[in-house]
Amino acid sequence: MTRRRQRMPSSVLRRLVQYHGLLRSLREEGREWVSSQALADALGLTSSTVRQDLLHLDYSGVSKRGYRIEDLDKVMASVLGADTRGRLVIVGAGNIGRSLALHGGFVTRGFDICGIFDKDARMVGQWVGRLRVQGMESLADVVRDKQVDLGVITVPAASAHAVAEHLIAAGIRGLLNMAPIYLRVPDGISVVEVRLVESLQELWYAIRLGARDARA
């Protein structure tokens, strides 16, 4: 009987995903044990934070030795759902959309790309790797037939909301939004916003601040 744990804070979830990626690398290296301190060092955290985070899991380490990498990896994969594959479609076959479709990272980390769509008739029919760009009118059928879970939005800001509604109407439950606009969605739909330009602006601020400090 698994103990009922409270809902995971998103700060903890974000780190669990990181630990999991790290554990996979460590496993590949053939390592067997890892300590909270080693995990913390690798990600720029404190060992206290790591141990607090692992409290959210049904897994215990071993005093003096740390955590058995293989076991912890399995527990995390199960909690994160990394042991079942997610199905996604990409909407927007511009540069970003096509590069994500061609990028191997999604596939190797558990996601299947079930289609790429664009409303531009000139794009439709073009090949992107093994996929052929489809028109928006096919979206709902593909989502239903292939039981697609997630939509990745890589269209311009002006079309993003319409695309989101289209995907939600088709039955999708989660959106990764790369369009530079904040999406408002109904309850029950999850959204993760990816903000490349904004990240760059934060970086730009930090650099300028550093330069000022250095002069002072």
Place this chain on the structure above:
Amino acid sequence: MTRRRQRMPSSVLRRLVQYHGLLRSLREEGREWVSSQALADALGLTSSTVRQDLLHLDYSGVSKRGYRIEDLDKVMASVLGADTRGRLVIVGAGNIGRSLALHGGFVTRGFDICGIFDKDARMVGQWVGRLRVQGMESLADVVRDKQVDLGVITVPAASAHAVAEHLIAAGIRGLLNMAPIYLRVPDGISVVEVRLVESLQELWYAIRLGARDARA
């Protein structure tokens, strides 16, 4: 004499960048005033948070009317450095790197792309929009000659650390890292990590949790 404000927490900085993007759109629409409540609604925050954030700026709103969009935009642009352009290079001319180079978002939001580099000789010389892919041996010269501020890393995880060191040695002060590995850098160098696959994994967790809750 501008009052010396304390260092800005990164949570506040992240939102200031968002406000600024929003203010730009509002300006384009020809709007003149905006309230803390309207800003909050647009980004899913509370008006309290917005007003607290604006306390970090040398700018005051007007009781009963809100904030004058044009003035607030200017103050923010100045604080964020959005009134001076940042220069960047992209290292890694794979799908992601090329799509970022071709993407207009960086240029329209204040960043100039000064070069794209790859260590693969077969890539070197190929055109990516107006840019030609250069070999790694040219990197240091370009960074120095064009006074490049930022590096965007879009190489595989295995090469990311070497590329980061190369960029830092060339004199760059900030890195946007899209490689799926956590970068360790010396003091004084800023890093922003972009984690597409990890974002997708967080989304996947949220969806599965939602599905469980719906069943319960």
Place this chain on the structure above:
DNA sequence: TAGATTGTTAATCGATTAACAATC
């Protein structure tokens, strides 16, 4: 004027860090 909205203080909430007994 009356009412809406700011600026700011205080209260709450949540996340991180410190500390240390338990333990293998």
Place this chain on the structure above:
DNA sequence: TAGATTGTTAATCGATTAACAATC
């Protein structure tokens, strides 16, 4: 055994929200 590392509680720190007097 002795020492390293866990699990967990308590302390600290920081961020968000609530509340409301000031005000145009």
